[in-house]
Amino acid sequence: MSRGFILFAENQNGNDYVKMACVLAMTIKLSQNPELSNVSLITDDVVDEKYKSLFDHIIPIPWKNSNSATRFSTDHRWKIYHVSPYEKNISLDVDMLVLKDLTLYWEIFKNYKIYFTSKIKDYRGNHINNDFYRKAFTANNLPNFYSALHYFEKSDEAKEFYQWIELISNNWELFYGKYVSEFYPGRPSMDITSSLAAKILSETNSKFTNEKSDPITFVHMKSKLQGWKVSHDDWMSSVGVYFDRDCNLKIGNFQQTEVFHYTEKRFLTDKIIEKIEKKLGL
Amino acid sequence: MSSGVLIYAFNNSEIDYIKISAECARRVKKFLNQPVALVTDSVDWLQQSIPEYRKIFDVIIDLKDNQQYRSVVLDSSRNFRKFNDGALSYRKLEFRNLTRTKTFELSPFDETLVIDSDFLIANDNLKFCWDQPFDFLIYKDAVDLSGHRDTSQFEKISDYTIDFYWATIFFFRKNTETKIFFNLLDHIRENWSYYKMIYQFSSAVYRNDHAFSIALHIMNGYQNSQWHRSLPGKLLYTIDSDILIDMSDTEFRFLIEKEKYLGEYTLLKTTDLSVHIMNKFSLKRMIDV
Numbered sequence A: 001m002s003r004g005f006i007l008f009a010e011n012q013n014g015n016d017y018v019k020m021a022c023v024l025a026m027t028i029k030l031s032q033n034p035e036l037s038n039v040s041l042i043t044d045d046v047v048d049e050k051y052k053s054l055f056d057h058i059i060p061i062p063w064k065n066s067n068s069a070t071r072f073s074t075d076h077r078w079k080i081y082h083v084s085p086y087e088k089n090i091s092l093d094v095d096m097l098v099l100k101d102l103t104l105y106w107e108i109f110k111n112y113k114i115y116f117t118s119k120i121k122d123y124r125g126n127h128i129n130n131d132f133y134r135k136a137f138t139a140n141n142l143p144n145f146y147s148a149l150h151y152f153e154k155s156d157e158a159k160e161f162y163q164w165i166e167l168i169s170n171n172w173e174l175f176y177g178k179y180v181s182e183f184y185p186g187r188p189s190m191d192i193t194s195s196l197a198a199k200i201l202s203e204t205n206s207k208f209t210n211e212k213s214d215p216i217t218f219v220h221m222k223s224k225l226q227g228w229k230v231s232h233d234d235w236m237s238s239v240g241v242y243f244d245r246d247c248n249l250k251i252g253n254f255q256q257t258e259v260f261h262y263t264e265k266r267f268l269t270d271k272i273i274e275k276i277e278k279k280l281g282l
Numbered sequence B: 001m002s003s004g005v006l007i008y009a010f011n012n013s014e015i016d017y018i019k020i021s022a023e024c025a026r027r028v029k030k031f032l033n034q035p036v037a038l039v040t041d042s043v044d045w046l047q048q049s050i051p052e053y054r055k056i057f058d059v060i061i062d063l064k065d066n067q068q069y070r071s072v073v074l075d076s077s078r079n080f081r082k083f084n085d086g087a088l089s090y091r092k093l094e095f096r097n098l099t100r101t102k103t104f105e106l107s108p109f110d111e112t113l114v115i116d117s118d119f120l121i122a123n124d125n126l127k128f129c130w131d132q133p134f135d136f137l138i139y140k141d142a143v144d145l146s147g148h149r150d151t152s153q154f155e156k157i158s159d160y161t162i163d164f165y166w167a168t169i170f171f172f173r174k175n176t177e178t179k180i181f182f183n184l185l186d187h188i189r190e191n192w193s194y195y196k197m198i199y200q201f202s203s204a205v206y207r208n209d210h211a212f213s214i215a216l217h218i219m220n221g222y223q224n225s226q227w228h229r230s231l232p233g234k235l236l237y238t239i240d241s242d243i244l245i246d247m248s249d250t251e252f253r254f255l256i257e258k259e260k261y262l263g264e265y266t267l268l269k270t271t272d273l274s275v276h277i278m279n280k281f282s283l284k285r286m287i288d289v
Helices: A017-031 A049-054 A077-083 A103-109 A135-139 A156-170 A172-179 A190-201 A270-280 B017-032 B043-049 B067-076 B098-106 B125-131 B176-190 B192-198 B208-219 B280-288
Strands: A003-008 A039-042 A057-059 A088-092 A096-098 A114-117 A146-153 A241-243 A249-251 A259-261 B003-009 B036-040 B059-062 B080-084 B090-094 B111-115 B136-139 B142-144 B166-173 B235-238 B243-247 B251-258 B261-271 B275-277
Touching: A003 A017, A003 A077, A017 A039, A017 A049, A017 A096, A017 A270, A039 A077, A077 A156, A088 A103, A103 A146, A114 A156, A114 A190, A135 A190, A146 A156, A146 A190, A146 A259, A156 A172, A156 A190, A172 A190, A241 A270, B003 B017, B003 B098, B017 B036, B017 B043, B017 B111, B017 B125, B017 B280, B036 B043, B043 B059, B067 B098, B098 B111, B098 B166, B098 B176, B098 B208, B111 B125, B125 B166, B136 B176, B166 B176, B166 B208, B166 B235, B166 B275, B176 B192, B176 B208, B192 B208, B243 B280, B275 B280
Parallel strands: A003 A039, A003 A088, A039 A057, B003 B036, B003 B111, B036 B059, B142 B235, B235 B275
Antiparallel strands: A088 A146, A096 A259, A114 A146, A241 A249, B080 B090, B111 B166, B136 B166, B243 B251, B251 B261
């Protein structure tokens, strides 16, 4: 059965998400066993010729009704299920780097049709139990899911799940008004939409995640999650970034060994990209 | 394999670490039944002030005119910090702590528990060190006996960086890895300004706690990992704004500074608990009683 990483990128607000996707794909190639390093990209934007070989498929975003773009393209994300060429998929936000071998993740995912990360870490490797950015989840008793790293296997269950994602995405004001009335978000969010779909489909979260242990996780660099007493809005103003020629990443004084969600777009400098390209031989 | 306890005693102009070390060593013998080695540059004062010193200390390591350690002993005399005696009184004195990084080579034992002279043992919990398989033990978790003070300075060496470890007391077994650890520690001491900048803390004065924390972080591959393990329980401490007013072998009585009432104190008694007592002046007074 085919397995691969499925990425979605739509350039917006001056952010080159396609380039981020290419860099993410490079880190996948560098960190995974060759047979587990398939990557496909869903985008309507131009992919630089030199990066095209990173992807098995570059797939246009289907079924577009208009050119209006929602923040983080939340109105299109549900489509990944339908257009992915793989039977088993790990979906990643493109502002991430994969810095570890995820073979164990694939093993764990064998037990699930859909899996969402529910436990994340700060750059020091500590579990984050802080809901600074997730008041709506706490107040409305939504499962604490992170869609930035999730898994699905083509199946009736996953199809139904993504049909609900589609329904909620297309009618988010209606659903959020009913189920997310406390700390109402004011704009659609894939995390909230996914959590809401899970809540509608199942009384327990165990069908979609493992809340008791943390086999599946990523480092989330949003500033207020880092356990700092004093924090800036931008984490890069507080700690240094050290990226060496072997593509080892240190944030502050901490070696990063997980999937790394950098969130700040200025993190991805030309120098970092150059080092990754060089290591990969691009 | 030889085993024992190592204590450092470098007097400054007002604090008699030799006498404090003697009390510390007496407790080691009573509760842990281990030989004690003393590292000092005040052997003359030791002989003069504690005539029975040979019964208390099994090994004396004299660094006074030792050329090998001359520079580090001399540099120690340039390190100053504030020493409180209760909440209202303080003096700025030499803080002669630099030789700690030389522990690997100085210790005469294969398995050494190193303790600050102001860590007073009142139970036998630390016997555990010699009965367990791990080669480096230290405290990260600590309890301020006041219960009300901000302890953040003892949790991270700075808000943005690494966990704080207490160099007050640690155990090590001599081997290649622990030798690397102490070499690294020496390197950090010699390049203090650099590490101070990289680890984002403000203390200009060299601190063993910070150096140990950095070295442990590096030994753990720049991650939170388990190259080292924890000493048993948690480190209990009072700071130098508190005052020790009475002690026996197993009991200590403190005046703990009150929250928001400068110069006022609450009485606290501990029983069968070993305590790091940072107010050296009051500790010395109780030893002299």
